[in-house]
Structure formats: structure tokens, C-alpha cells
Amino acid sequence: MATNVKICGITNVDDAERAVELGAWAVGCIFHRPSPRRCRPAEAARIAAAVKRRTLVAGVFVNHPLDEIVRLHDRIGFDLVQLHGDEGPAFCSEVGRRTGAKVIRAVRVGDAGDVRALDAYRSVDFHLLDSARPGEPVDPVLLRARRADIPLLLAGGLTPENVGAAIVAAEPFAVDVASGVEAEPGRKDPDVLEAFFAAVAETDAALAPVPEPAAVAEPGPAAAEADA
Known part of the structure; x- marks a missing residue:
């Protein structure tokens, strides 16, 4: 299955x-x-x-009051609401x-306990794992603690250089990137953005199962008599 971005x-x-x-499967606007x-x-x-x-379109919020989230949703019309606080x-x-x-519950992962904490969020539509260390990918070993x-x-x-390894390790529904494709905070670099999508597509192609060759049917009696 293709990895969404x-x-x-x-x-x-x-x-x-x-x-x-x-x-892109989704774009996110941060309101923090x-x-x-x-x-x-x-x-x-x-x-x-x-x-x-x-x-x-995702609205990204960090400990915002519920009424403010609803008000902005009514004004903008989010498809996804990402909650990135407590x-x-x-x-x-x-x-x-x-x-x-649809609701995305995000957590910053520093240890396996942070990953397991997401198990309490059963009613949301997506889980998002972010790194507790800015600029560093999530340790793939910690992903083994996820049971949901x-x-x-x-x-x-995530960057064009490491997103492939992350997909192989986690097999996520989607990868989420912000700073890894920027020219400066809040401004994307077109070339790096294109390279990121290319890296995801290349990894997906490498992971795709190789179809088995079609079986060749044995000739039936009528075909054998005709050849004779």
C-alpha cells in the first residue's frame, strides 16, 4: 500500500x-x-x-480551548483536527x-511509555508519533511498544534522505513533515519538497510485492491430438 504524505x-x-x-494526502496549518x-x-x-x-486540510492545535477549535473549524472547515498538547x-x-x-492525536516520543500512552486514545481516527528531540527521527526501536x-x-x-528508512521501520499509514522540506520556517523549498515525495515513492516501489508469474496451463487432450 502506498504511504501517504x-x-x-x-x-x-x-x-x-x-x-x-x-x-499530498493532507496539508496542515498550525495555530499554536x-x-x-x-x-x-x-x-x-x-x-x-x-x-x-x-x-x-488539518488544523493543528496545542492545548487550545475546545470552543476556539470549534470556532476556527466553523470558519475554515478542517477535514482533520490534530491535537498536539496534553x-x-x-x-x-x-x-x-x-x-x-477526523481527529489525530499526536504525542512526542522520548521512551516506550510515550508510545504506550497512545493506547488510551481509542476513539480517535489517527495516532501521530513525533520525536521528543527536535530535528531527530523517532527511534524505530520504540515503535515496537505500539499495540494499537x-x-x-x-x-x-524526516527528510528526503531518511524518510525511506522510516517507512521501512514503521510501515506507517502516512509520513508527516514540516521543517525537513523548508527553505526557512513556514516556507517550503520546492526542490526539497519534490525530493521528499520522490523518496517516498521510491521506497514504496521497493517494498511492493513482486507478482508471481502466471501459471502456464498444460495442453488438454484436444490440443495434443491436433498437434499430432
Whole structure:
């Protein structure tokens, strides 16, 4: 199965359009105010209007009040809501109920306990594992602690150079990248973005099962008599 790609930290329509052209499954707009990739609501609305029906749009939140998430959803129309703070299972369920969007619960992984903590989030649509160490990929050994069968998004320090190894190790539903394809915070590098998608496609092709050759049918009696 092909690995999906989510491009996060989108702050402008041009980068969103480029991601869609390359085949992005989703683009993410971050609303966490301290983030250097924060997207202002007015620009997020323009991004969503430009790419709706061609890709999914995610709103990324960190410990935001529920009413604020709902208000921004009503204004922008997210397909996905990504919760990246201390939100508990009940809060995640309420976000899904009040917005109608699919919910991604993200955690930063420093040890196996962080991975197992996601098991409590059974009502969300996706789990996302990010690295506790900025710029570094998640240790693939830690992924073995995951028991849930909820689709996995893998983030954390991914680049065109290492995304292939990450896919082989984790077999995720999707990979999620922000800083690894940037020219500067909030601005994507077109060449690196293209290289990332190419690396994902190359890895998927290498992992695809080789079809077995079709069996050759033995000639029946009638064919044998005709040859005689």
C-alpha cells in the first residue's frame, strides 16, 4: 500500500498548491502561537478554499480551548483536527463530535511509555508519533511498544534522505513533515519538497510485492491430438 504524505507547517497558498500537485494526502496549518510556522486564520481560510476537494486540510492545535477549535473549524472547515498538547481522550472525542472532523492525536516520543500512552486514545481516527528531540527521527526501536491498530502517522525529523528508512521501520499509514522540506520556517523549498515525495515513492516501489508469474496451463487432450 502506498504511504501517504502530510505536509505540515503550511502558511501560504503557493506551498499548499505545490504540495497538492505532488500528491499530498493532507496539508496542515498550525495555530499554536509560539510556533515559527503559525498560520493566521485568514490565510488558513484562503489555503483551505484553494485546495479543498483535492486534499485534506488539518488544523493543528496545542492545548487550545475546545470552543476556539470549534470556532476556527466553523470558519475554515478542517477535514482533520490534530491535537498536539496534553488533551485527554474525552477532550479528543468531544472535538470529533463537535466539529465532525477526523481527529489525530499526536504525542512526542522520548521512551516506550510515550508510545504506550497512545493506547488510551481509542476513539480517535489517527495516532501521530513525533520525536521528543527536535530535528531527530523517532527511534524505530520504540515503535515496537505500539499495540494499537489505529492508523499511524509518523513525524519527527524526516527528510528526503531518511524518510525511506522510516517507512521501512514503521510501515506507517502516512509520513508527516514540516521543517525537513523548508527553505526557512513556514516556507517550503520546492526542490526539497519534490525530493521528499520522490523518496517516498521510491521506497514504496521497493517494498511492493513482486507478482508471481502466471501459471502456464498444460495442453488438454484436444490440443495434443491436433498437434499430432
